[in-house]
Amino acid sequence: MTIEKSGPNRRQVIQSAAGLATFAMTGLPGHAFGQGGTPRRGGTLTIGVVSDPVTLDPAFFSSFFEIYAQYLMHEPLLSITPDLAIEPGLASFEMKDDLTYLFNLRPGITFHDGTAFDAKAAKWNFDRMLDAKTGSPRRSDLGPIDAVEVTGDRSFSVRFKQPFAPFPHVLTNRAGLFASPAAVERLGADFATRAVGAGPFKVVSWTKNAELILERFDGYWRTGMPYLDRIVLRPMPDETVRLANLRSGTVQLVDSVPPQNFRTLERERGLKTSEKGGVGFNGFSLNTTRAPFDDKRVRQALMFAVDMDAVQRAAYFNTGQVAHGPISPPLAFAFDKNFRPYRRDLARARALLAEAGKPQAAFEITVINSPLVIRIAEIIQAQANEAGFKATIKQIDGTSLITVLRGKTFDLCYSPWAGRSDPDGNMFNWFTIDGPNNFAGYKNEAVDRMLKEARSVTNVARRASIYRQVEQMIADDAPMLFVHFDAALQAATEKLNWTQHPDGSFRLFNASLSE
Numbered sequence: 001m002t003i004e005k006s007g008p009n010r011r012q013v014i015q016s017a018a019g020l021a022t023f024a025m026t027g028l029p030g031h032a033f034g035q036g037g038t039p040r041r042g043g044t045l046t047i048g049v050v051s052d053p054v055t056l057d058p059a060f061f062s063s064f065f066e067i068y069a070q071y072l073m074h075e076p077l078l079s080i081t082p083d084l085a086i087e088p089g090l091a092s093f094e095m096k097d098d099l100t101y102l103f104n105l106r107p108g109i110t111f112h113d114g115t116a117f118d119a120k121a122a123k124w125n126f127d128r129m130l131d132a133k134t135g136s137p138r139r140s141d142l143g144p145i146d147a148v149e150v151t152g153d154r155s156f157s158v159r160f161k162q163p164f165a166p167f168p169h170v171l172t173n174r175a176g177l178f179a180s181p182a183a184v185e186r187l188g189a190d191f192a193t194r195a196v197g198a199g200p201f202k203v204v205s206w207t208k209n210a211e212l213i214l215e216r217f218d219g220y221w222r223t224g225m226p227y228l229d230r231i232v233l234r235p236m237p238d239e240t241v242r243l244a245n246l247r248s249g250t251v252q253l254v255d256s257v258p259p260q261n262f263r264t265l266e267r268e269r270g271l272k273t274s275e276k277g278g279v280g281f282n283g284f285s286l287n288t289t290r291a292p293f294d295d296k297r298v299r300q301a302l303m304f305a306v307d308m309d310a311v312q313r314a315a316y317f318n319t320g321q322v323a324h325g326p327i328s329p330p331l332a333f334a335f336d337k338n339f340r341p342y343r344r345d346l347a348r349a350r351a352l353l354a355e356a357g358k359p360q361a362a363f364e365i366t367v368i369n370s371p372l373v374i375r376i377a378e379i380i381q382a383q384a385n386e387a388g389f390k391a392t393i394k395q396i397d398g399t400s401l402i403t404v405l406r407g408k409t410f411d412l413c414y415s416p417w418a419g420r421s422d423p424d425g426n427m428f429n430w431f432t433i434d435g436p437n438n439f440a441g442y443k444n445e446a447v448d449r450m451l452k453e454a455r456s457v458t459n460v461a462r463r464a465s466i467y468r469q470v471e472q473m474i475a476d477d478a479p480m481l482f483v484h485f486d487a488a489l490q491a492a493t494e495k496l497n498w499t500q501h502p503d504g505s506f507r508l509f510n511a512s513l514s515e
Contacts, residue, residue, distance in 0.1 A: 039512035044230040048242040048251040051398035052235040056195035058177035059136045064416040067505045074197035076176035105154040111180035112202035119156040125178040137436040141175040163456040169422040200226040200509040227512040253492040259317040274500040280419025284481040289441035292361040299478035301352035305387035307344040320487040325471040326426040334467040341475035349387035362390040363411035405439040418503040442479035
């Protein structure tokens with residue numbers, strides 16, 4: 001039995017954990033790899049990625065583009081399948097009561113540096129992420145933790161101040177990726193470039209903006225895995241260059257295929273494509289802390305000015321689907337397929353601008369230098385200008401995006417989100433007043449209160465009701481222009497056997513290259 005995707009109640013977790021604890025020590029892979037049969041051991045896999053990471057430290061990465069490397073170096077405490085079912089990873093768990101989770105780590109786990117991944121190391125990582133002085137974005141992910149206590153060499157407990165329904169899902173993701181305490185203390189600031197985790201591959205070297213080289217970690221917990229000897233990640237921002245390198249065999253996997261090329265690649269010999277509906281969203285944050293978007297009427301005017309169906313056709317070539325809010329289709333218990341708060345209405349957009357006293361409101365659209373994103377910005381620009389706006393476009397590189405967003409040095413800025421397996425992960429950090437991803441500077445006391453309430457509710461129907469109400473309130477306030485629920489569009493050589501995940505990340509512990 002797997003834990004319910006929507007956030008378990010206590011009885012469901014205890015029933016599930018009993019089965020999980022048995023499975024936890026088998027060492028079996030969590031999900032089957034691509035083509036079946038006995039995988040071949042060995043080989044180097046070179047991956048073309050959109051952008052270089054900013055940091056290799058799992059406690060501090062924030063960019064959408066850093067996710068590709070993280071799950072190769074660091075192993076989550078709990079695992080999640082491509083179908084969003086939770087499985088044991090480095091640990092199994094059960095609930096003692098509504099506030100307390102009990103964890104048991106696998107025996108004999110070590111980090112890449114040979115130090116023990118034990119209960120003390122787990123507590124150290126929780127404490128590091130929760131310490132406000134570190135500034136870790138994981139602090140918000142982890143919710144209202146009261147205390148983490150070591151109860152044995154391989155056992156520890158996590159106690160909350162109030163129930164926190166998303167917690168198991170959180171530990172399958174960024175906040176479940178733990179670093180070696182000894183390496184962090186030894187390397188200091190250099191840990192960001194020489195990360196030491198417990199994932200299937202360990203860092204050999206990282207040459208910024210050139211290549212990140214990883215090699216097999218022989219101490220990895222899944223028996224006989226990983227199969228690959230080495231993985232090399234090479235940043236290739238230009239999509240044409242990325243695809244040319246894939247076709248030539250210089251790289252064997254690419255993290256992102258332009259939608260306009262995807263169907264063509266499907267028909268090319270020697271290649272195979274993978275498409276999976278994503279859990280995240282693509283959107284643009286509106287800076288509500290300064291003109292022109294400090295006025296709700298101006299924000300709403302922009303919502304009425306744009307037609308995302310046109311973006312879906314002209315930019316996404318009908319892959320994925322249009323987004324109208326932060327709750328994506330795979331988050332099925334809360335997703336409302338009929339939710340569409342805005343339809344293009346130029347007369348209404350102009351009326352709102354006139355009411356706000358800004359019939360020709362000027363703003364700048366900040367985007368990364370990706371042809372797809374630039375195309376989206378151009379469509380938004382043209383449609384907004386039809387309504388009376390004066391929109392211009394500014395391009396930046398991908399590694400600068402998080403700095404611009406955090407500094408709020410923008411009017412309207414591209415804000416991609418890989419997504420989480422629970423609605424809390426797509427909403428709390430973005431729309432609570434102090435949320436680390438509240439790049440819009442959005443403030444709504446009711447939304448803030450309701451999102452905090454939803455974290456403590458274990459009843460599935462009640463949680464769904466809260467999220468749908470909040471989604472409507474966010475739409476009315478319009479701090480974000482939602483664009484698209486991207487499908488993960490990726491491509492590889494036909495010789496690569498691998499499993500795609502909806503967030504687009506690479507979990508390649510069971511990947512292999514055939515002859």
